[in-house]
Amino acid sequence: MAFKLDNIPQQKTAPKSDKNSVSFLQKEITLFGSPFSNKVKEDFYTELSVLLKAGVNLKVALELIQNSQKKKQNKDTLNFISEDLISGQSLSNAIQVQKPFTDYEYYSLRIGEETGTLGQVTEQLGDFYARKNEQRRNLINALTYPIIILTTAVLVVAFMLQFVVPMFEDIFRQQNVELPAITKFIIKLSGLMKDYGWIVLTIIAVLLFSKRLFNKKQGYKRFKDNLILKLPFIGSFVKTVYLSQFTQAVSLLTASKVPVVNSIQLVKQMIDFYPLQSALEQVEQDILKGKSLSQSLSEHHFFDDKMIALVKVSEETNQTEYIFDRLNKQYNTQVQQQSKMLSTLMEPFIILFVGILVGVILIAMYLPMFKLSSVIG
Structure with a gap:
C-alpha cells in the first residue's frame, strides 16, 4: 500500500502541547x-x-x-x-x-502506521541516525588533530608576539640598532597585539557564544556553508557527507513508497545544509514542471555525474530504491576513506604552516642580533 503525502509545504504543524510550555527555571x-x-x-x-x-x-x-x-x-x-x-x-x-x-520522522512514522510496517520504519530511522552519527564521528576524527595543531600554533605565535618579541625590542632600542623591514613589521604586529589583543579575544569569545543565534540567520548559514564547500580538502569531504545523507534518506523514503516530490520535500527539511537545501528547492520546482529527477539534478553542481547517471538508470528501470541504496553505500565508503585521508594530508600542511610562522618571527628577531654582534666585533 502506497501512502501519498500531498501538499506537505502547505500542511500546518500541530501546535505544541501546553505541557511543554514550562517556565525557564523548570527547564533542564x-x-x-x-x-x-x-x-x-x-x-x-x-x-x-x-x-x-x-x-x-x-x-x-x-x-x-x-x-x-x-x-x-x-x-x-x-x-x-x-x-x-x-x-x-x-x-x-x-x-x-x-x-x-522533525517532519521527516513524523511522515516516516505515519507511513509505517498506514502501511502496517512501523517496526520496519523505526528500524530504517535507527539506521539513518546510526549512519549520520558515524559520519559526524568521522568528520570529528578527521579534523580534531589538525585543529589541535593549528590551535597550538596560534597560541605559540601569540606567546612569542606578546612576550618574546618585546624583549628583543628593548635590546634593539637600547643598542640603537637599525632594524630590517621584516623586524619592524613583526615588532609593529607585536605592539598591535599588546594594545588590541584582549579586544580580539573578546570578539572571538562573543562570536563563539553567539554561534547558536547566528545559525538561525539565513544569511549567516548561506555564507558559512558556501565557505565550507570552497575550503580545500574539507569542502569535498563535507559535500560527500551530505550526499551520503541525501541518498540514504531518499532510499528509505522510496522503500516506503513515498513519491519522489514528497521525498525531496522531506529530505530538504531534514538535512540542514544550505547548498543542498537550495539545490533541492530548485529540483522540487523542476520536477513539478515536468522534468525528470535526473534532469533536475544535472542542473546543479552539488550533485556529481555519477549520481546523475545512476539516477537516470533508475528512472528507466524503475529501481530507484536499489540505486539510491547503492549510491549511499558508495558515498558512505568514500566518507570513511576521505576522513582518514583528510587527517593524513592536513597534518604536514599545518606543521609546515606552523614552522613558517615561527621561523619568520625568529629570523626577524635574529637578523638585527647578527648585525649587532658584527658591530661589536
Whole structure:
C-alpha cells in the first residue's frame, strides 16, 4: 500500500502541547549536547524496532525505553508521547508536537502506521541516525588533530608576539640598532597585539557564544556553508557527507513508497545544509514542471555525474530504491576513506604552516642580533 503525502509545504504543524510550555527555571539546563540528540534518536528507534518486532505493545515499549533514559528531559519527552498514545493519538501525531522531532520522522512514522510496517520504519530511522552519527564521528576524527595543531600554533605565535618579541625590542632600542623591514613589521604586529589583543579575544569569545543565534540567520548559514564547500580538502569531504545523507534518506523514503516530490520535500527539511537545501528547492520546482529527477539534478553542481547517471538508470528501470541504496553505500565508503585521508594530508600542511610562522618571527628577531654582534666585533 502506497501512502501519498500531498501538499506537505502547505500542511500546518500541530501546535505544541501546553505541557511543554514550562517556565525557564523548570527547564533542564543542557551544557553538553542537546536533549534527544541524534545519538539518543539512534538508540530510541533501534530499541523501539526490536521491541515492536518482538511483539511488545507500543505503549509498553515506550515505557521500557523511557526507564532506560538517564536525562530527565528525555524521560519527560517520552512520557508526553506515552500520555498522548493513551489519549488515543497515533505515534506520529504524538511526536509531531514534540520539538526534538522533525517532519521527516513524523511522515516516516505515519507511513509505517498506514502501511502496517512501523517496526520496519523505526528500524530504517535507527539506521539513518546510526549512519549520520558515524559520519559526524568521522568528520570529528578527521579534523580534531589538525585543529589541535593549528590551535597550538596560534597560541605559540601569540606567546612569542606578546612576550618574546618585546624583549628583543628593548635590546634593539637600547643598542640603537637599525632594524630590517621584516623586524619592524613583526615588532609593529607585536605592539598591535599588546594594545588590541584582549579586544580580539573578546570578539572571538562573543562570536563563539553567539554561534547558536547566528545559525538561525539565513544569511549567516548561506555564507558559512558556501565557505565550507570552497575550503580545500574539507569542502569535498563535507559535500560527500551530505550526499551520503541525501541518498540514504531518499532510499528509505522510496522503500516506503513515498513519491519522489514528497521525498525531496522531506529530505530538504531534514538535512540542514544550505547548498543542498537550495539545490533541492530548485529540483522540487523542476520536477513539478515536468522534468525528470535526473534532469533536475544535472542542473546543479552539488550533485556529481555519477549520481546523475545512476539516477537516470533508475528512472528507466524503475529501481530507484536499489540505486539510491547503492549510491549511499558508495558515498558512505568514500566518507570513511576521505576522513582518514583528510587527517593524513592536513597534518604536514599545518606543521609546515606552523614552522613558517615561527621561523619568520625568529629570523626577524635574529637578523638585527647578527648585525649587532658584527658591530661589536
